[in-house]
Amino acid sequence: MTSRNNDFSVDQFNRRQVLTAAAAAGAGALAGGLPFAVRAATPPTLVTSIRSLSNPYHAVWKIGADAFAKAIGMPNVTLVTEANSEKGISDIKAMIAKTGSNMVLSVDPNNTPDARPIVEACFKAKVYVVTWWNKPADLHPWDFDPYYISHIEFDGVTNGAYISDQLFKAMGDEGGFVAVGGILSDSAAIDRRKGLMAELKKHPKIELLDFQTGDWQSQKAFDITSSWLTRFGDKIKGVWAANDSMGTGVLEALRAQGLAGKVPVVGIDGIPAAVQAVKAGEFVCTTTSDPYWQGGIGLSIPLQALQGKFDPAKEQKLHREFNAQTVKVTRDNVADYIKNNVDSHPNIDWNNLWDRVASPIVYD
């Protein structure tokens, strides 16, 4: 597949040579947006917009995006919202204005509502866009043909359920456990909790002692767990964390009491710390949406659409709005996972756009 990658960049290269003149003309043309004719010429800017770089998950995301851009030799820019919806939207609009719409966008909206204005802005500016994780239920790609190509999520409910199931198994299917969730209003947090609750019903002998929120942050999870340990003491037979950052916080609080490894912990995201913990047997499991892949594919899809490699409008609905597969990291596969994904980065076929499509997104 590496070879195909090369082809990709090569033909890209040729096209660019042919058009350098035009490009130069375009560049010289005017300060504002470039006229359409010229636009196609200069290579489009690959734009990624994510929440922030202060968490491992999005940091890896950026690495993936950079890797892809490097592979095909195109300029790429990463924007961060710093958890500020206004900033996120304005930055994207600014990029559209700056590149004169000659860009593609892969965006993880800071907040569910943000998706709409972003998509509308792209649609108006004829910019191909892929959204991740967050979007209102009534906003659909096919309503913005062809520019809003896809919305991709990772089924929080099944993931939440999966790690719960793993946790309960590790607990021997009985006893009490505590759960620390993400930012209350965050859709992923809500789904993962939903999955937990669903799974809980299937295990009558398991008792949820308490549910608190750690706002995705390890420090908060740490403090909460410390208090829990004093409140429930040995009643805690396991801890469910809605993401790995909090999971590691929990783990450290346990470690402080010499409970690390004795009380099983589960999380989601597959950040290095968590993966190592799985290896050490302190984490039961974690699942990851593979942010490295997200970073690349999120740009590859709209780019190929822009290059006319496929027509989004003609794609099947499943490709427009879907849950992608997640990678599950457990005791069994942790070794390989570390080898391929932590120590190095996998070779991914950026042209194989739809190979991780798992299931349609269902809104209730």
Added chain:
Amino acid sequence: MARVLSVDMATADVADRIRPYAPLALLIILVFGVNIAEPGFANFSTLSVVLADASILFILAAGMTFVIMLGGIDLSVQAAASFASMVVAELLPRVGYFAFPITILVGLLIGLASGFVHVKLRISSFIATLATGGIMTGLSLLMADGHTVAILATGREQCLWIADAWLFNIPNVAFIALVVAIAGMLVQRYTRFGRYSVAIGAGEPAARAAGIAVDRYKIMAFGFSGALAAFGGAALAARLSSGSPDLANQLLLPTIAAVIVAGTAITGGVGSIGRTVVGAAIVSIVRIGMTFVGIDIFAQQIVFGAALVFAVFVTIDRSKIPIIK
């Protein structure tokens, strides 16, 4: 000797006359600076983006200005705005356009509440508003179990006027902000409240001794702050066509920055809505300008912080701050 004196005064007055324009000058320099670094910034489409961004920020900052000019601070704005976004989202489908005035009214009330806690319980505004903000966050979380409340197609009609309406290619929010700005300036220049808030900020004991009902006007200021925060929140909700308990997160610091960056003194007494207009613009230009110029995102916060300090350094009128704390 009187002559000599008047000369002294004259020179002083010159300085006084120049100083107010420092913020504006800074703003213009910024625009040109960014434009030189990245031609194509100072064109219509980009600036209108900046405008849209600055507008919401300004609406929030305008309210904050009243409070800061009284020497207080309102840390509850982002909580209030988020809360308002929830309220408006809940109301729009039911009552249509009335949702907006009602929301602003709600904002006014919670603002007054904050003011009351601060003034009557005599808790410093820093803590009082921090606490009331927390309470509001709690409320908005309870409203929909922390879920985001989407404004459905029906309600969205009533949002367009803020959300995506453009007049001569200028986003409507900008005009709304303009209205707020003008209203704010008029209030400051032509009403009791405006006059008294300067008096209280610049010399509270004197204001008391002149028979001004200091407490009442302080509470009013917080009321305005709350109302405008709510308005800002409503506008946000309209643009994003839904409300959420953390919709306005991270807006607090930019809001404060927008107020003080143009020389309104955190100690009170000095400042104006006009300055805040410039301030909001400065903050947005710096923020978006960085993206535009392509400053490494890792470094953006550093630049922002440094820019902030520099701007304050240039713009504040120290002669009116007896002791710099």
Added chain:
Amino acid sequence: MLRVDAINKSFGGVRALRDASIEVRPHEVVGLIGENGAGKSTLMRILSGSMRPDSGVIAVDGSRVALRDTHQANECGIALVFQEQSLLVNMSVAENIFLAQEGPFTRFGVVGRGRMMAAARACLAKVGLDIDPARKAGELSFAARQMVELAKALALEDRTDAPLTILLDEPTSVLESKDIAILFDRMRALKARASFIFVSHRLDEVLEISDRVYVMKDGAVVAERSADVSSVSELHAMMVGRELDGEYYREARQASSSTDIVLEARGLTVDGVFHDVDFALRRGEVLGIAGVIGSGREGLARTLFGFLPQSAGTLRINGQETILRSPTQAVAAGIGYVPRERRVEGLVMDMSVAANVTLASLKAAMRHGVIDHRLERKIADDWIRRLGIKTPSSAQVCRKLSGGNQQKIVLARWLTARSHILILDHPTRGLDVGAKEEVYDLIRDLSSDGIAIVLTSDTLEETIGLCHTILVMRDGAITARFAAPAGAKPTQVALLEHMV
């Protein structure tokens, strides 16, 4: 030992000191008198190192010294005793006495609390003040604070071998007479250790305590007298440049007040401040309240403006019973207040003259519910003209005006507010002769316009000279009432015996 030779100092072209020269000999108390603005305070500032002269020589024991800051002044054995405000109320007496002088008690950066307390006790003993130096200064009476200031100055003894000169700037202005007596005893006792420069408005006191008296006028030292051969009236004559006579207080213009009562107090009481105060204030009457600090007169004045809520008794305004809970209500009831702390409570210093004039009655400058700036300017200009306020324009910020003009602006505010009762709390404090006389004129005008005035003043002369009626207070109660019609004024002595 301390010589000040031909000192000059100007501010923006105004000469505050012209060739001022004085000399202080060992073990003596030198009185320094003069109207405000005569240059006393400037001279004090220069001696205490907080201000530099433009020219002139200061010499200690014949050797010339430069006093760049408080520290150097201290090195030269010169210490300034401020008024009571200059103690930090949030710190202990000991900490105040040795503020920024902890060196002697500090070993390896550790301030020895015990040693400092002991030293503080020693200092307090020198001034015969028996209090726990660990107490917070804020808990002390003004008199005690004054003594602490003195002790602070004496602490200098241990730090310098230079002969001690202590500058007492109006130390008695806030003291009750029994405390003044104590202070004077101390000073006499301390003459063995130090010399004093004693600045005061109260000529009788100056004569009582000083050995020699310097008289200043218009920035120059106009006379030196030996205390035992001089008299109050002579000193006054030299200060003011003319004999003290009724004309000074415009007695001729003292209109006989009408009979209708505008403000009436019956058994008015504020717990812990004053009690059972009865009086009636008539249209056009100037009612003086005499009394020392702590007599309750300040409290009474502030109560009449709603600062302190009354705890008992009744207050009738124009025959109508009223309870004033806040200044706002007082203003609404037609009362105006000219505070003693002009810079703090009088004006918003950084606002324009116009804004300050209309501050209490913005309505007057409003049309259709909004401020009409032209109208406001008109009002302000009108008063600027009528009261002869010296200012470039009504847009000038008040900070830049002189005290006299600032005071007029405060008055203009209440006239704009149509207050028919004015409470003048030390209205001439900090004003020079000229400004004072203008204020006296104003007060006469007001009273003949039928405005009723309650007056508390720095000096008895002023009170006697200006008032129709004088209430004397002591320990929170009224001890005497005097009618003071023009030409039949009571004497200071008569008042004093009821004050102490």
Added chain:
Amino acid sequence: MALASQSAPPEAGADSQVRTPRTKHSRAPGGGGSVWRARLLEFGPLLVLIALCLCLGALNPSFFSFRNLVWGLANSAAIPLILAMGATFIILMGSIDLSVEGVLSVGATIVVLLCINDSNANNFGWWGPLLAIAACTALGFLNGFVHVVLRIPSFMATLGLWFVGLGIGTVALGGSAVRVLDPHIRALAFERVLAFPLPVWFAAAAFLFALFLERRTRFGRYVYAIGGGEDIAELSGVPVKRTRILAFTLAGFFTGLAAVLAVAQLGQANTTIADGRMFMTVTAVVVGGTALTGGWGGVGNSLVGVLIVQVLANGMVLLGVSPYVHEAVQGLMIIAAVALSIRRGGSLMIK
């Protein structure tokens, strides 16, 4: 001549008078009663704390369990207390330090990157923490310098450094959460001495150190003097500028210490490691009864304040309060706590 005396710059005048209303109103001559009230008020926060503890103990006995007192309270209070120690002196001067979070994340970053970690090959052992503390101290100094020398109100100056600090942290970490693997560092958090984990001892030491500075050194005196009346302090020859800068530097030092412990506890550094610390610190200091206007209060109050805030947080988990209302409850409790304990005598003006 009229203008002569008046146009003279009132060296102390203007502001020494500013204080008179305070002395006048709050302590009217012979107002002996108010003294007692002030005395009582000084214990207000303590009473609030005791009341809180008793209530919680009644509602959930395990509150008083040794384990909770050690881990749920003492250990979680350690870092906030250390931060509060720095903030106290600054607030005593009437200033404020908003930069805590920025500075702390810088410190954390340095520790992690210099000690054995999973992102680079460094192993500077104890130099890591030491350099981190040094760097934070330097940033604190920078705060004071910008504030004093450029004459920018501390609020703005430190607001700026808040952003700068976070930025530096993000740059250095490249966003990822870096884990510290050096066992000695981790030991700082987990080693127990007499049943108490080390952080508690560090906090205790920091408290005693701060108490010492406040009670026994000139610096402490000067801080109170500046808070009580900067102009008078200046007149009396107090080195105001130096003291101010020193106070901010000191705050930087404490923040650095806190950063080291935070990393030790969490076993990693990320840029969100300090989230919410600043507001929490200021709240704690104020709840403890130190006035934002300066001059009144002290490190003792801050200790109580920190404990109040911690007990609140701990209590809400112990009682299983729904996460939805956490912030609301906290807000209400804080209003109540401050309203009950704040010093009213101090000043007419509350800003």
